[in-house]
Amino acid sequence: MSKNNLKLPAVEIRELRTNSITGYDGNAKDLVEKAHSTGLKDIERGFQQCAGCSITKAACMTVLIQDAAVIEHGPIGCSTCLHDFNFTYMVNGKLRGVGAPTQRKIFSTNLQEKDTVYGGTRKLEKTIRDVYERTHPNAIFVLSTCASAIIGDDIESVCDAAEDELGIPIVSIVCEGFRTRVWTTGFDAAYHGIARKLIEKSDKRDETKINVINFWGGDRFTEWFAPFGCKPNYITPYSTVNTLKHSGDAAATVMACSTLGSYLANVLETEFGVPEIETAPPYGIAQTDRWFRALGKVLHKEDIAEKVIAEKKEKYLPKIEELREKLKGLKAYVTGGAAHGHALLSVLGELGIEAVGASIFHHDAVFDSKRVENDQLKERVEDFGDVKHYRVCSKQEYELANALGKLKPDILLSRHGGMTLWGAKYGIPSLLVGDEHLSMGYEGILDYGERILDTIENDEFVKNLQKHAINPYTKWWLMQNPDYFFEK
Ligand code: SF4
Numbered sequence: 001m002s003k004n005n006l007k008l009p010a011v012e013i014r015e016l017r018t019n020s021i022t023g024y025d026g027n028a029k030d031l032v033e034k035a036h037s038t039g040l041k042d043i044e045r046g047f048q049q050c051a052g053c054s055i056t057k058a059a060c061m062t063v064l065i066q067d068a069a070v071i072e073h074g075p076i077g078c079s080t081c082l083h084d085f086n087f088t089y090m091v092n093g094k095l096r097g098v099g100a101p102t103q104r105k106i107f108s109t110n111l112q113e114k115d116t117v118y119g120g121t122r123k124l125e126k127t128i129r130d131v132y133e134r135t136h137p138n139a140i141f142v143l144s145t146c147a148s149a150i151i152g153d154d155i156e157s158v159c160d161a162a163e164d165e166l167g168i169p170i171v172s173i174v175c176e177g178f179r180t181r182v183w184t185t186g187f188d189a190a191y192h193g194i195a196r197k198l199i200e201k202s203d204k205r206d207e208t209k210i211n212v213i214n215f216w217g218g219d220r221f222t223e224w225f226a227p228f229g230c231k232p233n234y235i236t237p238y239s240t241v242n243t244l245k246h247s248g249d250a251a252a253t254v255m256a257c258s259t260l261g262s263y264l265a266n267v268l269e270t271e272f273g274v275p276e277i278e279t280a281p282p283y284g285i286a287q288t289d290r291w292f293r294a295l296g297k298v299l300h301k302e303d304i305a306e307k308v309i310a311e312k313k314e315k316y317l318p319k320i321e322e323l324r325e326k327l328k329g330l331k332a333y334v335t336g337g338a339a340h341g342h343a344l345l346s347v348l349g350e351l352g353i354e355a356v357g358a359s360i361f362h363h364d365a366v367f368d369s370k371r372v373e374n375d376q377l378k379e380r381v382e383d384f385g386d387v388k389h390y391r392v393c394s395k396q397e398y399e400l401a402n403a404l405g406k407l408k409p410d411i412l413l414s415r416h417g418g419m420t421l422w423g424a425k426y427g428i429p430s431l432l433v434g435d436e437h438l439s440m441g442y443e444g445i446l447d448y449g450e451r452i453l454d455t456i457e458n459d460e461f462v463k464n465l466q467k468h469a470i471n472p473y474t475k476w477w478l479m480q481n482p483d484y485f486f487e488k
Contacts, residue, residue, distance in 0.1 A: 004266065004270060004271060004368075006192070006195055006196045006267070009156045009174055009196075011185065011188045011189050011192035011263065013179055013180040013185045014180060014182040014185045014362075015042070015180060017368070018364045018366050018367065018368065019035075019040060019364075019365035019366055020362055020363060020365065021040045021041070021042040021392060022042060022043075022051075022181050022361075022362050022392060022394035023045060023392055023393075023394060023483075023486060024043070024390070024391065025391050025392075025482060025486065027386050027387060027388050027389070027390050028345075028377055028386055028387040028390040029381050029386040031363060031390060032375065032378045032381050035363065035365040035375070036365075036375075040363065040365045043487060044486075044487040045487070046485045046486075047485040048396065048485075049396050051183070051394050051395050051396070052361070052395055053078075053081070053186070054175045054176075054177055054179065054180055054184070054185045055078055055081060055143055055144075055145060055175045056081040056084075056183065056186060057175070057183055057186025057187045058173050058175035058186040058187070058189045058190040059081055059143065059186075060085050060088070060237070061187055061190035061191065061194075061236045062143070062173065063085040063104050063106060064085055064088070064089050064104075064216065064236060064238060064239075065139070065236050065239055065240065065241065065244070066098070066238060066240050067137060067138040067139075067240050067241055068105070068139045068140065068141060069106075069107065069132075069137035069139075069140045070082060070105065070107070070140070070141045070142075070143065071107045071108065071109060071124070071141070072106075072108045072109070072143045072145060073111070073120065073124050073142050073143065073145060073148045073153065073155060074109065074120075074144070074145025074146070074147045074148050074176075075110070075112075075145065076108050076110045078108075078146070078147075078177075079106065079107075082104075082106045082143075083106060085104065085106075086103065086104040088216055088434075089101055089104055089216075089237075089238075092216040092435070093238070095217070095218035096237070098238055105135045105137055107130075109123045109124050109127045109148075111145075111148065115151075116147055119151060119153060120151065121154060121155075121158050124142065124158050125158055125161075128140060128142070128158070128159075128162045128170060129165075132168070137168065138169075138240070138241035139168055139169040139170070139197075139198065139241045140162075140168065140170045141171045141173055141190070141193065142155055142172050142173065143175055144173065144174050144175055145176050146176045146178050149174075149178070149179070155172040155174075158172075159171065159172040169197045169198055170197075171193040171197040172193060173190055173192075174192075175190070182362050184259055184362065187259075187260055187263065187264075188264075190236070191263055191264035192267075194244055194264075195267045195268075195271065198241060198244050198245050199244060199245060199248045199268075200246065200248050200249075201248055201272055201273075202248050202249035202272070205250070205251055205273075205274075206246075206249045206250060206251065207251045207299075208230050208251070209230065209231060209246075209249070209250040209251060210225055210230045210231070210232055210233065210250055210254060210295075211232075211233050211235055211247050211254070211265075211268065212232040212233065212234050212235065212253075212254055212255070213235045213253065213260060213261035213264055213265060214234060214235070214256035214257070214260070214261075214436065214437070215257075215436050216237045216238070216434070217435045217436040217440075218435050218437050218438070219232070219437075220440055220441060220443075220444075221234075221254075227304050228295070228299055228301050228304055228305075230251065233246075233247055233250055235247055235264065247268065247272075248272035248274065249274075250268075250274050251275075251299060252274065252275050252277055252295070253265045253269070253274050254281070254291075254295065255277075255281060256436045256440070257281060257337075257339050257340045257436065258280055258281065258339045258364075258374045258375070258376055259337060259338045259340070259362075259364055262367045263368050265368070265369065266367075266368035267368075269369070275298050276369055276371075277291070277295055277298055278294050278298070278371055278374075279291055279294040279373045279374065280339070280342075280373065280374050280375065280376040282441050282444075283342075283344070283346045283347055283439060283444070284346035284347055284379075284383060285313075285317075285320075285350055285442060285445065286383045287346060287376075287379050287383065288309075288440075288441050288442055292305045292308055292309050293305050293309075312442045312443070316443055316445070316446055317442070319446050320350070320351075320442070320446055320449070323446060323450065324351060324352045327352060327452065330353045330354070330410045330452075331409045331410050332348050332355055332409050332410065332411045332412070332452075333355075333356055333407055333411075333413070333428075334348070334357075334360075334413045334414075335358065335360070335393075335400055335413070335415070336361070336413075336415030336419075337360065337361045337415060338360050338364060338376075338377070338392075339375075339377065340415050340436055341360040341415065342380050343436075343439065343440075344413050344439065345358060345377070345380045345387055346376070346380045346383060346384065347439045347444070347445055347448050347449075348413075349380060349383060349384025349385070350384070351445060351448075351452070353411075353452070355384075356387075356388070356389060356409050357387065357388065357389030357390065357403055357407050358387055358389070358391065359391045359393040359399065359400045359404075360390070360392055360393065361392070361394060361395050362392060363377075391403060391482060393482075395416075395419075397418075397419070397422065398473060398477065399482040399483075400419065400422055401422050401471070402473070402478055402480065402482040403482045404422055404423065404426060405426060405471075405478050406478075408426070409428060410429070410456060411423075411429050411431060411452060411455060411456055412428050412429070412431070413430075413431050413433075413452075414430060414431065414432045415432070415433070415436070417432060417434075419432075420432045423462070424461075424465050424466075425465065425466065425471060426469075427459075427462050427463050427466030428462065429455045429456050429459045429462055430462065431451060431455040433448070433451065
């Protein structure tokens, strides 16, 4: 297991902590083998388009906490991503039983050129006070940006002083974009702050509580945990400062995505004594079997796990079989973050759809737990075979447009907005599902498979769009290999 140091304000970046990479072109089997044997080496690109910023990931894990406020300490432009999560909060609130979602409490210190010369800490002190007086939150998160990091503002000291003055947790999150090329480090940065300042240690275990580290997906877990006599404690979207505080006394931690939860699950286990489930999330039948068994093991309720597996399989397998018949012969391409992209590849395998390729944003060579069982791509390769054209693309759309144009799948599956447009421009039916729980479990295979079928059957829009779409890339580029700009 990796060593965590909650005394330090910043989490170690993924490039160093988990040997994560942002460039690879080959096949999934080779990538998995290298990750677990000789190791992976990142590549430089001779040409690079805009990529992600870790502040977006830190934002989504803090903005969606119901009773907290978030301050972005930097130029106003860096805060645009925070407002996206206001929309997410409103739209997905009902999926999580939040009937009347409130407006998010999002602020910026709006640093100006003058502040970058004289320093921005005074502005930050004033902003923290103003935000406290205006919104009365139960905690305030302060997110750093490239500008505040470059001028060396001591955000941690300002937060500590404000905490003493105001009597609520004021949490500094070190997430400026230039720290890392693997922007999922932003998740770790937010969790690091939460673990340092919010989560309390406990000698007692609440045997009815299971931490679920996830995004904003619908509530699958209440029903799944009920036979075990447990309830989910969701971290962090739609949580409260109080529920987060008490996540250190749960009976176990599970997650919707190994990439998302890797750091916090490991911290909860090593620093707070909450065991992390020893397998990847439940996508695909084989993996869902393993997941329920691992859950049963950690709760010492193996018999209940077997009963749940048997009942669910009896209910869903015949329907999945029927669906497989309808989807026979289809080819799909996947784009998304690791490891949810890996999860979608497993769901495709289960539905009998050929995964012709994937453009996944980064790859974690190891996980914080160092458990090889948490590697969802490895499970996919072992359960359903290789994915021949597998790329790690750092969200480089010019590489996706190139690969997609060559492979011409029947459907493009995406987890991130903005990527499906490439499928649509080529006239390829494209499916974007923001609810990461939709494809989870036995029922998820059915739900997601039916969405795939719907998308393929209703392709008129993309076919029309293709007739009028202009591809901004030259014929020359589309004829090159997608790894053309990788520095060899
Ligand atoms: S990369 Fe830096 S400047 Fe750009 S949005 Fe992120 S924090 Fe702001």
